Amino acid sequence: MASRKTGExxxxxxxxxxxxxxxPGALGLTDDAALIRPAEGCEIVVTTDTMVAGVHYVGDEPADLVAQKLLRVNLSDLAAMGARPVAYTLNIALPSALEDDWLERFTAGLAADQRRFGIALAGGDSVSTPGPVTLTITAFGEVAAGAALRRSGARAGDLVYVSGTIGDGALGLKVLRGHVAGLAQTHKDSLIERYRRPQPRTACGPRLAGLAHAAIDVSDGLAADLGHIAEVSGVAAVIEAVSVPLSTAAAAALELDPDLRDAILGGGDDYELLFAAPPGAGGRIASLAAELGLALTAIGRIENGRGVRVVDAGGAAIALRAAGYTHR
Amino acid sequence: MASRKTGExxxxxxxxxxxxxxxPGALGLTDDAALIRPAEGCEIVVTTDTMVAGVHYVGDEPADLVAQKLLRVNLSDLAAMGARPVAYTLNIALPSALEDDWLERFTAGLAADQRRFGIALAGGDSVSTPGPVTLTITAFGEVAAGAALRRSGARAGDLVYVSGTIGDGALGLKVLRGHVAGLAQTHKDSLIERYRRPQPRTACGPRLAGLAHAAIDVSDGLAADLGHIAEVSGVAAVIEAVSVPLSTAAAAALELDPDLRDAILGGGDDYELLFAAPPGAGGRIASLAAELGLALTAIGRIENGRGVRVVDAGGAAIALRAAGYTHR
Structure with a gap:
């Protein structure tokens, strides 16, 4: 279509x-605000994330992928709280040079994900900026009052579980940066896709209420995020490296370069659920995994103490070179 | 204090x-999301605004004023919906060169307004940007389910009211830009303060539920915002220019330069409430004004038809040179 730009x-x-x-609560975007009415007995869960072009994404990604990543990162936070997605608001600051083509593709990405995840736009703001594209999504979910999953609540004796596979996000970013040599193109594509378009576990999260003692989504990295649970819960956590589930692509990359283990265990952007649950919940967790068609894998345990240890098959401690993640 | 910068x-x-x-629903900012539980029988009202340094404010304003303007603009939207403020989220994208001094003053401004308006921070995101300071606040209020004020609902025969005084915001901006000559310094200061630190009518808004048929806050300009009500309600509106309440400072400026009338009637940034109410509500509106110590002035009427007319004391139409406001 012809390039053009339009007023607000x-x-x-x-x-x-x-x-x-x-x-309906969006009021057609013609009012000063939107209305969100939680279902009877429910409360609203609110999460928000900002992405800046050139900081949180390379800057030349297709706009639909940018939109979907930002929305999904927020949906992943809702899932980690056990909340069902309801609606979101969008704030966009756009350079004046940006054409409507970009906005058209951006909103097409949102439209597709709205259908996929059962969520709708409730409101927002659209402004111009002399700086880079700056995007904020604030997402709203609902959960039975008092039933939200928290980072606190993990107890000694709990098992630690993750959904899906770990490390794909961090490896995808490495592939994009040309740091993974020799990997088959199909594996590269798969890892890049995982980095660019995470799969928020929106179906799983709400089902963990009543099963998990504590939960978080893996955004800072497996070790760092388990550290958040351990710190807020006042416990220690152990990850058995050999138990951490890997995708075929990640396993192939690790075989080519064993040093990638640190990126897998310490890197971010997986957006899988990481949770602590009592041993007695194992059967129900296995049933849930089967019902959802989503791996839920025990990868370690909660103990008395402080901090997170990663151990090898023999129980010896593994030092990660990049255990954390520096927030940008 | 010494300049320093800190991690996220x-x-x-x-x-x-x-x-x-x-x-309490902020969960100490240590979880993936916040919890907002509306009072029994209430729903949540959500509004959001983004400000960019150099676009929405000059860029060298004191950080506490920047914070308060952004928060108050949102509170004004809640008031226009008849909602009581509850909480807000904050997303900040900051240049790396910005010192903690700025952030300290910025949050001090928020702290003062939190006490003033009875609202608290529920969550947010803090990122870095190579561009200008970019700030988003999303504010949450509550209102009895179904009782929110809307822009639609104005009917022929309604009177049009505004709170406070009109035009101060637009004149304050003109003063800042050096476009108002000969005005006493005390008047200049008063207008600048009104532009920089609007007074959201948070006490009045919720009291208009059941009194007003339609409401909006004056952000785009009196004529433009009444136009929004008229358009969405499917009616026409008339403003009697002589009835529009002016502050002492605005009246003095208008006397010096009658051409400022267009800025007063057409400029934005007043953040007063503009509403339509049936003639029979006049007594209760007068009582409310007395109780709140806030002028609520009838400035015109709703008629059948379309559009907004501004008329002089004799009923003749006045053409505004700047009837609208271009969103940035």
Whole structure:
């Protein structure tokens, strides 16, 4: 289509109002605010993330992927709290040089994910900036009052579980940066896709209420995020490296370069659920995994003490070179 | 204090966690999301605004004023919906050159307004940017389910009211830009203060539920915002220019330069409430004004038809040179 740029009111009507059509509380984006009414007995769970072009993504990614990553990162936070997605608001600061083509692709990405995850746009703000594209999504979920999963609550004796596979996000970023040599293209593509388009565990999260003692999503890295649970819960945690589930692509990369283990265990961007549950919950967790078609794998345990240890098959401690993740 | 810069976790603990201390649903800012539980029978009202340094403010304003303007703009939107403030989230993208001094003053401004308006921080995100300071606040209020004020609902025969005084915001910006000559310094200071630190009508808004048929806050300009009500309500509106309440400072400026009338009627940034109410509500509106110590002035009427007319004392139409406001 021809490149063109539109004013705010037209932009809202053209690009954003269709995203809000399915959510009555958005009031057609024509009012000063939106209305969110939680279901009877439920409370609202709120999470928000900001992404800046050139900081949180390379800057030349397709706009639909940028949109979906930002939305999914927020959906992953809702899942970690055990909440069902309801709606989101979007704040975009766009350089004036940006064409409507970008916005069209950006909103197409949102539209596809709205259908996929059962969520709708409730409101937002659209402004211009002399700086880079700056995007904020604030997502709203609902959970039975008092039933939200927390980072606190892990107890000595709990087992530590993760959903899906770990390390794909960090390896995908390494592939994008040309740091993984010799890997088959199909594996590279798969890792890049995992980095660019995480799969928030929105179906699993709400089902963990009543099963898990504590939960978080893996965004800072497996070791660091388990550290958050351990710190807030006042316990220690142990990860058995050999138990951490890897995708075929990640396993192939690790075989080529064993040094990638640190990126797998310490890198971020997996957006899997990491949770602590009592041993007696194992049967129900296995049933849930089967029902959802999603691996839920025990990878370690909670103990008395402080901190996170990663151990090898023989129980010896493994020192990670990049155990944390520096927030940008 | 010495200039220094801190990492994200320390920054959250130092600057933001204290702002969240009064709100249990913030979970100490240590979880993936916040919890907001509306009071029995209430729903949540959500509004959000983004400000970019150099676009929405000059860029060298004191950081506490920047914080308060952004928060108050959102509180004004809640008031226009008839909602009582509950909590807010904050997303900040900061240039790496910015010192902690700025953040300290910024959060001090928020802390003061939190006490003033009875609202607390629930969560947020803090990132770095190679661009200008970019700030988003998303504010949450509550209102009895179904009782939110809307822009729609104005009917022929309604009177049009505004709170406080009109035009101070737009004149304050003109003063800042050196476009108002000969005005006494005390008037200049008063107008600048009104531009920089609007007074959201948070006490009045919730009291208009059941009185007003439609409401909005004056952010785009009196004529434009009444136009929004008229358009969404499917009616016409008339503003009697002579009835529009002016502050002493605005009246003095208008006397010096009658051409400022267009800025007063057409400029934005007043953040007063503009609402339509049936003639029979006049007595209760007068009582409310007396109780709140806030002027609520009838400035016109709703008619059948379309559009907004501004008329002089004799009823003749006045053409505004700047009837609208271009969103940035």
């Amino acid at each position: 009111f037209e932009r809202i009507a053209t690009f954003f109002a269709p995203l809000a059509a399915g959510f | 976790f320390e920054r959250i603990a130092t600057f933001f966690a204290p702002l969240a201390a009064g709100f």
